[in-house]
Amino acid sequence: MPIIDSCSTHGLMTIEGAREKLLQALRPIHGTETLPLVQSTGRVLAEPVSSSVNLPPCDNSAMDGYALRFADLASGLPLELIGKSFAGAPFEGVVNPGTCVRIMTGAPLPAGADTVVMQEHVEAQAESVRITCEVRKGENIRRRGEDVVEGATLLQAGEPISVAYIALLAAAGVSMVTVVRKPVIALFSTGDELRQPGESLSEGDIYDSNRNALLAALAQMDLDVLDLGILPDNKQAIGDALQRAAREADAIITSGGVSVGEADYTREVLEELGEIAFWKVAMKPGKPFAFGFLQGIPFFGLPGNPVSALVTFYQLVVPALSVMKGNQWSGPKILQAQLLKPLKKKPGRTDFQRGVYRSNENGVLVVEPVGTQGSHILTGLAVANCFIVLARESGSVEAGEQVVIEPLGVPLG
Ligand code: AMP
Numbered sequence: 504m505p506i507i508d509s510c511s512t513h514g515l516m517t518i519e520g521a522r523e524k525l526l527q528a529l530r531p532i533h534g535t536e537t538l539p540l541v542q543s544t545g546r547v548l549a550e551p552v553s554s555s556v557n558l559p560p561c562d563n564s565a566m567d568g569y570a571l572r573f574a575d576l577a578s579g580l581p582l583e584l585i586g587k588s589f590a591g592a593p594f595e596g597v598v599n600p601g602t603c604v605r606i607m608t609g610a611p612l613p614a615g616a617d618t619v620v621m622q623e624h625v626e627a628q629a630e631s632v633r634i635t636c637e638v639r640k641g642e643n644i645r646r647r648g649e650d651v652v653e654g655a656t657l658l659q660a661g662e663p664i665s666v667a668y669i670a671l672l673a674a675a676g677v678s679m680v681t682v683v684r685k686p687v688i689a690l691f692s693t694g695d696e697l698r699q700p701g702e703s704l705s706e707g708d709i710y711d712s713n714r715n716a717l718l719a720a721l722a723q724m725d726l727d728v729l730d731l732g733i734l735p736d737n738k739q740a741i742g743d744a745l746q747r748a749a750r751e752a753d754a755i756i757t758s759g760g761v762s763v764g765e766a767d768y769t770r771e772v773l774e775e776l777g778e779i780a781f782w783k784v785a786m787k788p789g790k791p792f793a794f795g796f797l798q799g800i801p802f803f804g805l806p807g808n809p810v811s812a813l814v815t816f817y818q819l820v821v822p823a824l825s826v827m828k829g830n831q832w833s834g835p836k837i838l839q840a841q842l843l844k845p846l847k848k849k850p851g852r853t854d855f856q857r858g859v860y861r862s863n864e865n866g867v868l869v870v871e872p873v874g875t876q877g878s879h880i881l882t883g884l885a886v887a888n889c890f891i892v893l894a895r896e897s898g899s900v901e902a903g904e905q906v907v908i909e910p911l912g913v914p915l916g
């Protein structure tokens with residue numbers, strides 16, 4: 504077992520511990536809103552929804568064919584054709600012995616009939632029909648209530664509404680749903696060197712990639728954003744923004760200023776105005792990550808380095824925000840893959856190396872690291888489709904070894 508480097512990892516929280524602490528400290532936000540069904544995709548249901556109808560609402564035909572009485576087939580005689588039943592225009596009469604009705608898919612089964620024979624299995628004349636194939640009693644009928652029974656619960660409170668659920672709820676006639684309201688996330692970047700893309704750069708300036716990426720990620724997660732822009736490295740400005748964010752938002756995300764440099768004020772200001780639950784996580788990239796509360800509002804202080812900011816956001820803030828939205832978070836979805844190139848690592852922090860995984864010609868999952876792994880190398884993150892997760896205590900890994908990978912999903916995938 505390799506020795507953990509205690510100089511660089513002293514006082515750090517493990518990624519698992521950090522996640523557990525975050526998730527325990529957070530609750531779904533209060534407040535609901537009632538929306539038209541089609542605007543509710545991805546939202547979390549606040550009240551259970553039940554069906555006011557049976558699905559299907561009545562016995563109906565699964566085929567274009569003929570509705571008849573099974574007992575009539577024993578004689579082998581042709582059946583008299585007495586009418587038609589269409590979806591939306593049912594046959595109003597009764598199928599008496601010796602008769603049948605032309606029926607289309609979805610049309611109600613006429614009274615008296617107990618079986619539908621598909622049209623390919625009959626010889627039809629103008630006024631009579633002869634059955635040419637073997638028939639099972641009751642075939643090709645969709646039964647009333649076989650999908651959903653009237654009064655049944657379709658979806659419980661706390662469940663996210665997927666597109667398939669929209670289909671089910673619409674089929675049950677639901678037009679409006681009550682969902683957990685959207686959390687509002689306050690967001691700002693800090694750094695005297697930061698400029699918005701489109702502005703001109705002076706010596707030493709860089710463009711603000713973090714806030715732009717986070718705006719896109721929050722939009723993809725269907726969250727509302729209070730965008731407080733780029734703040735200078737100035738305690739007063741950062742303090743004012745944090746106070747406003749705590750008044751107007753449900754959570755605060757910042758980037759930069761949580762490390763140990765002389766212009767790293769965010770953590771300092773948060774310590775003065777609120778409380779820090781933990782700071783520094785044993786992960787790479789992303790060691791400086793601050794989590795705390797300001798007037799009861801959760802605060803996530805991401806590191807400034809662009810890859811670190813997005814990796815900590817994905818690993819720690821996405822689970823936290825999904826809990827605030829009312830969702831469950833069931834842990835990272837991981838797979839095993841064979842490493843194609845060696846990876847260097849010191850024990851002490853969990854590594855989230857950027858990689859590209861695929862299934863090789865033998866159907867085996869393999870993964871290749873994306874070259875340079877620096878926490879400022881955005882091209883690597885951009886081409887990656889997974890993290891290669893190396894455990895905290897693990898050292899370097901050889902090519903050919905099995906490693907844990909985490910395929911990237913929304914909002915990074
Ligand atoms: P900091 O955490 O503020 O010490 O920043 C660490 C590194 O990340 C520095 O090189 C910063 O210039 C850079 N950085 C900080 N914020 C951003 C940002 N919003 N976009 C891109 N790079 C940033």
Ligand code: MG
Nearest residue numbers: 694759760807
């Ligand atoms: Mg900075």
